[in-house]
Amino acid sequence: MLKTNICGVEFQNPLMLAAGIMGSNASSMNWILKSGAGGVVSKSFSLNPHPGYVNPTTVAVEGGIINAIGLSNPGVENFKEELKKIEREDNVVIASIYGATPDEFSKLVEEVQEYVDMIELNISCPHAMDGYGASIGQSCDLSHTIVSASADASDVPIIAKLTPNVTDITEIAKTCEDAGADCLSLINTLGPGMKINIDVAKPVLSNKFGGMSGRAIKPIAVRNVYSVYEAVDIPLIGVGGIYTFEDVVEFIFAGARAVQIGTAIMDEGVDVFAKINEGLEKFMAEKGYNSIDEMVGIAHD
Amino acid sequence: MLKTNICGVEFQNPLMLAAGIMGSNASSMNWILKSGAGGVVSKSFSLNPHPGYVNPTTVAVEGGIINAIGLSNPGVENFKEELKKIEREDNVVIASIYGATPDEFSKLVEEVQEYVDMIELNISCPHAMDGYGASIGQSCDLSHTIVSASADASDVPIIAKLTPNVTDITEIAKTCEDAGADCLSLINTLGPGMKINIDVAKPVLSNKFGGMSGRAIKPIAVRNVYSVYEAVDIPLIGVGGIYTFEDVVEFIFAGARAVQIGTAIMDEGVDVFAKINEGLEKFMAEKGYNSIDEMVGIAHD
Amino acid sequence: MINEPKIVEITEIIEETPTIKTFKFNWDFEKLGRPNPGEFLMIWNFNNEKPMSISQINDNELAITVKNIGEFTSQLHDLEVGSQIGVRGSYGHGFDNSFKGKRIIAIGGGVGMAPVNAIASYLAKDNDVSVISAAQTKDELLFLDSLKDIGVNVYPCTDDGSFGFEGFATNCLEDLLEDATYDYAFVCGPEIMMKGIFEILEASEIPGQYSLERYMKCALGVCGQCCVDSEGWRICVEGPVFENDKINQITEFAKYRRDASGVKY
Amino acid sequence: MINEPKIVEITEIIEETPTIKTFKFNWDFEKLGRPNPGEFLMIWNFNNEKPMSISQINDNELAITVKNIGEFTSQLHDLEVGSQIGVRGSYGHGFDNSFKGKRIIAIGGGVGMAPVNAIASYLAKDNDVSVISAAQTKDELLFLDSLKDIGVNVYPCTDDGSFGFEGFATNCLEDLLEDATYDYAFVCGPEIMMKGIFEILEASEIPGQYSLERYMKCALGVCGQCCVDSEGWRICVEGPVFENDKINQITEFAKYRRDASGVKY
Numbered sequence A, B: 001m002l003k004t005n006i007c008g009v010e011f012q013n014p015l016m017l018a019a020g021i022m023g024s025n026a027s028s029m030n031w032i033l034k035s036g037a038g039g040v041v042s043k044s045f046s047l048n049p050h051p052g053y054v055n056p057t058t059v060a061v062e063g064g065i066i067n068a069i070g071l072s073n074p075g076v077e078n079f080k081e082e083l084k085k086i087e088r089e090d091n092v093v094i095a096s097i098y099g100a101t102p103d104e105f106s107k108l109v110e111e112v113q114e115y116v117d118m119i120e121l122n123i124s125c126p127h128a129m130d131g132y133g134a135s136i137g138q139s140c141d142l143s144h145t146i147v148s149a150s151a152d153a154s155d156v157p158i159i160a161k162l163t164p165n166v167t168d169i170t171e172i173a174k175t176c177e178d179a180g181a182d183c184l185s186l187i188n189t190l191g192p193g194m195k196i197n198i199d200v201a202k203p204v205l206s207n208k209f210g211g212m213s214g215r216a217i218k219p220i221a222v223r224n225v226y227s228v229y230e231a232v233d234i235p236l237i238g239v240g241g242i243y244t245f246e247d248v249v250e251f252i253f254a255g256a257r258a259v260q261i262g263t264a265i266m267d268e269g270v271d272v273f274a275k276i277n278e279g280l281e282k283f284m285a286e287k288g289y290n291s292i293d294e295m296v297g298i299a300h301d
Numbered sequence C, D: 001m002i003n004e005p006k007i008v009e010i011t012e013i014i015e016e017t018p019t020i021k022t023f024k025f026n027w028d029f030e031k032l033g034r035p036n037p038g039e040f041l042m043i044w045n046f047n048n049e050k051p052m053s054i055s056q057i058n059d060n061e062l063a064i065t066v067k068n069i070g071e072f073t074s075q076l077h078d079l080e081v082g083s084q085i086g087v088r089g090s091y092g093h094g095f096d097n098s099f100k101g102k103r104i105i106a107i108g109g110g111v112g113m114a115p116v117n118a119i120a121s122y123l124a125k126d127n128d129v130s131v132i133s134a135a136q137t138k139d140e141l142l143f144l145d146s147l148k149d150i151g152v153n154v155y156p157c158t159d160d161g162s163f164g165f166e167g168f169a170t171n172c173l174e175d176l177l178e179d180a181t182y183d184y185a186f187v188c189g190p191e192i193m194m195k196g197i198f199e200i201l202e203a204s205e206i207p208g209q210y211s212l213e214r215y216m217k218c219a220l221g222v223c224g225q226c227c228v229d230s231e232g233w234r235i236c237v238e239g240p241v242f243e244n245d246k247i248n249q250i251t252e253f254a255k256y257r258r259d260a261s262g263v264k265y
């Protein structure tokens, strides 16, 4: 009943782990899969190891957190070893990759595609170093170049992950579709935002700004999914502030075929996947929905 | 101690009512002033009466509300009668105006400037009709045209109110400064966002989307103020999710010379102004700040 | 209180009069809050959303009583048992319901009987409650039997004298006051009627509360649509119910109001 | 628990050893939460933010005990009484402190004595508590006097024999186990030491809890930085304290860890 299909990839249920949350090694991703997720997206990684920003890299704000972890990762060589150890049977494994140039992206695609079912392009991290993350996803030109290079290099479906921090997300979405993205995921963290500690008159995060995630960003994520659904024909994955099955339903009704869950793990633990699946199944039974498919995008009617 | 000065206009304290919250007539604005605000910004009005969107026009979300009131207003002729009745002595009265063309803006400026101390241009409402609100403030060209026309027509300081829903707010901020804005206020509502009711699979707002306000948007508002402070030389007014004196201090440290308060009135009532002033004064005394001036922008050091 | 619409099913519809229907639905008091008489709800029929007083407060069940006067209310009248509506609230400063052992007079004109029914029912057990239920004509009289059943002294009153007292609610009140007096009054109806009642009660030194209506959008106290001259109070937060001393400060009372644009009429 | 740094002033600094200092500060238990022994804090010195165990839990007062081993910890050692730091937490799954009337052995190696001091102090009143305080040399031994003062049996132990038992904590434990047994153990120190202790205690069938360290960023359970093989547990949430059955499942225990990039070493 909970099965969903994206670009021919079959998910046991529409829930997956969002990039950068706990997905730093095979062990934690296997744990998430055992806990009920239909798929996992890895922490975003790059060609070379990267330590990320100095702490503080996270701070709580009303309705969520802001973070500027800074895309720390052990580099593709090390990460490949992790990917190999993920339980792929019945589970969908997605590598999230980042870089600054088309070359870096296509190299990463080539390196990892045999170990994963899909590849997500992080062109949307709002606190990445200049030239990385949202610097790409905030420009149609750069998005086109990076998505094309990645799609050309890839045998597995390519997901472009979008930033909400643009004047018009549908423009970027259409560009990515044109460039060959098979799927879009949205949204990456919002803002970015800032928390200033007033006792010391300093921004808390060492990077000053950080992307906002958690419950508070859900309305904006839902609206972005809704808008992009009307703009493109490729499938969408919703992400942003999902804590409950009700949240998942909102995203599906807005047009998502699956969702990713991140910050909720902080508050609800890894049990959140099983809890949501249970609630979702009950909801569908009660309302008479037979499949996720039937539910996708019906808030547009 | 709480006095602040913006473009030569003296405020008894740095708190004012944000546009569109309760500011629909002279009576409510006088009440806000009596309750402790140093100034009031009127509901945004246009040349002709406008009924706004059909209800539902507001709905609660985590950390705030989303609204698409739709800029309802009784038109400048009626609104002038209200402006005349506001207690201006010792209080700062600001008219918020909106339109689609430079002509509409300059006419509005001419109509109302004798009754107010400053004029705020709403070029940032994220759910306005096409051509209005954020359609202007999301384009450097349109922002320049509208701000220039308004500044040219005006004898009182012009505040351009900015939308956070752009790829790069500093670009728009600099454009407004170049075009002759004397001051910037930021941010208007975020997103916009959407709430879908899952029992009926429909967006709740009749306009589907609505701008998000309230506690949850504060980190993003603070970051925008912080970024724009480094980009322009004109004074800034901070707005977005302010509920407590601590919030006000955050905005001032980020670079605001005054702040506007909106959605907090829903949760805290009009007493919020007096409560914040009291807390702010105590904080300043404890930390040894003698004036708002001393505090502006010090999180940049 | 809940600030996003909760979807409920209409469980019962009562055709009170040719133009007025009562709609009942379940409302989980523990989860959604237990409303007080005088508070109102925002009713969403998926085309529009408008304020309606609560006319009955039962155990985990509420009712609204709606007069068909325009597009929205006629759509509500088309609802059937089992139909869904969205409900948020309850909102507003309701009636003072703390009375015990008092002589209470409650006066409702037309569909203004909705909140009057709620407060009269609430107070009937512990007080001596009289209700003037006023309407233009016999067919439009509301809640006569149900109020009588719970021990309220009901004084029907019709403009045309087709049933009960002949004349306006004001005349009926004056009539009653010749033989009786009351400790406290509750009033809801057309503003011109409330104005007349207000003057009579003031003259008789009977304190009371009056329930007002203004155009509403947010019902949350933010949009400013419902603010009244000259204190600026919000009908959706400081109101809809006001004590008589406050009524005097509402200078627009029985004079003018504002439409959706804010234009006075 | 508080997830944004709370600014506190250092009220007292104790120079425990040439390389280790204890810093005390006030912590309003009602507002900020009452930590349990074994939990840790994130300490922000406005340049960086790193995890530190709570070494003392007094009335509305906490202490951390810091070994100067690098840039951050040496900056902490430069703090003075009155200096400010930012503190968030407390975090983590701490020690089980529900024991009464038991024979407890707590073993701390080096600055690993910090959380051991907290749990030993907590349990001393209602249990028979013994502590092995191990260090390389006499000068580096921690908390001998303060623990004795509250009735703990303290067994100092130095690698070089400059004070107390000569040898490693493992040897000292074996020595004690010849004449005594214990109901429960608490262990914190270098992982290689904890590994040795673990094996001895397993062999003696003494259950216990072990406090681990991994590189931390968020301490909120989101960043994944501190996840350990092969169950994926987060040291900041499921840890830092683990029961012995769980230690067996942490396959990287005493083998490797990950740096800020996630590279194993």
Ligand SMILES: Cc1cc2nc3c(=O)[nH]c(=O)nc-3n(C[C@H](O)[C@H](O)[C@H](O)COP(=O)(O)OP(=O)(O)OC[C@H]3O[C@@H](n4cnc5c(N)ncnc54)[C@H](O)[C@@H]3O)c2cc1C
Pocket: B055, C040, C049, C050, C051, C052, C053, C054, C064, C065, C066, C067, C068, C069, C070, C071, C072, C073, C074, C111, C114, C115, C212, C213, C214, C215, C216, C217, C240
């Ligand atoms: C606090 C409060 C309690 C109310 N309780 C009841 C009740 O118990 N029973 C009942 O039948 N009616 C009640 N009303 C009035 C009810 O809201 C209107 O009758 C209804 O909105 C009319 O809508 P319509 O589309 O049918 O008519 P329209 O033709 O749209 O309007 C007719 C008149 O209704 C009023 N109205 C319209 N829209 C609104 C709005 N959004 N908010 C407020 N007034 C509006 C205006 O005065 C308008 O001139 C109450 C109003 C308020 C403010």
Ligand SMILES: Cc1cc2nc3c(=O)[nH]c(=O)nc-3n(C[C@H](O)[C@H](O)[C@H](O)COP(=O)(O)OP(=O)(O)OC[C@H]3O[C@@H](n4cnc5c(N)ncnc54)[C@H](O)[C@@H]3O)c2cc1C
Pocket: A055, D040, D049, D050, D051, D052, D053, D054, D064, D065, D066, D067, D068, D069, D070, D071, D072, D073, D074, D111, D114, D115, D212, D213, D214, D215, D216, D217, D240
């Ligand atoms: C749960 C927990 C409790 C701790 N309790 C104490 C304590 O009570 N007293 C004490 O002195 N130390 C404690 N530490 C260790 C302390 O965090 C490190 O000693 C400190 O971070 C070293 O920083 P540095 O800049 O001085 O040294 P560096 O030269 O930066 O690092 C030295 C070593 O410290 C570790 N380290 C560095 N940064 C971090 C980080 N962000 N998170 C975790 N480990 C890091 C690494 O193993 C590194 O190799 C604890 C660590 C954890 C995880």
Ligand SMILES: Cc1cc2nc3c(=O)[nH]c(=O)nc-3n(C[C@H](O)[C@H](O)[C@H](O)COP(=O)(O)O)c2cc1C
Pocket: A018, A019, A020, A021, A043, A044, A067, A069, A071, A096, A122, A125, A161, A187, A188, A189, A212, A213, A214, A215, A217, A239, A240, A241, A242, A260, A261, A262, A263, A264, D218, D222, D223
């Ligand atoms: C600590 C943290 C780290 C993140 N790292 C990444 C990342 O490496 N790559 C990426 O594409 N998104 C990253 N994100 C964004 C999330 O994948 C997700 O888009 C966002 O947090 C919104 O979802 P949520 O509200 O469920 O957390 C990160 C988010 C957080 C909170």
Ligand SMILES: Cc1cc2nc3c(=O)[nH]c(=O)nc-3n(C[C@H](O)[C@H](O)[C@H](O)COP(=O)(O)O)c2cc1C
Pocket: B018, B019, B020, B021, B043, B044, B067, B069, B071, B096, B122, B125, B161, B187, B188, B189, B212, B213, B214, B215, B217, B239, B240, B241, B242, B260, B261, B262, B263, B264, C222, C223
């Ligand atoms: C109901 C409502 C109506 C608003 N109307 C206007 C408006 O007319 N003009 C305008 O510039 N901003 C308008 N705003 C935006 C506010 O002025 C403010 O920028 C925003 O709400 C963020 O501040 P807050 O979080 O304190 O509410 C409105 C906001 C709300 C919630």
Ligand code: FES
Pocket: C215, C216, C217, C218, C219, C220, C221, C222, C223, C224, C225, C226, C227, C234, C235, C236, C237
């Ligand atoms: S209806 Fe919006 S303030 Fe009353």
Ligand code: FES
Pocket: D215, D216, D217, D218, D219, D220, D221, D222, D223, D224, D225, D226, D227, D234, D235, D236, D237
């Ligand atoms: S430090 Fe981030 S998950 Fe543990």
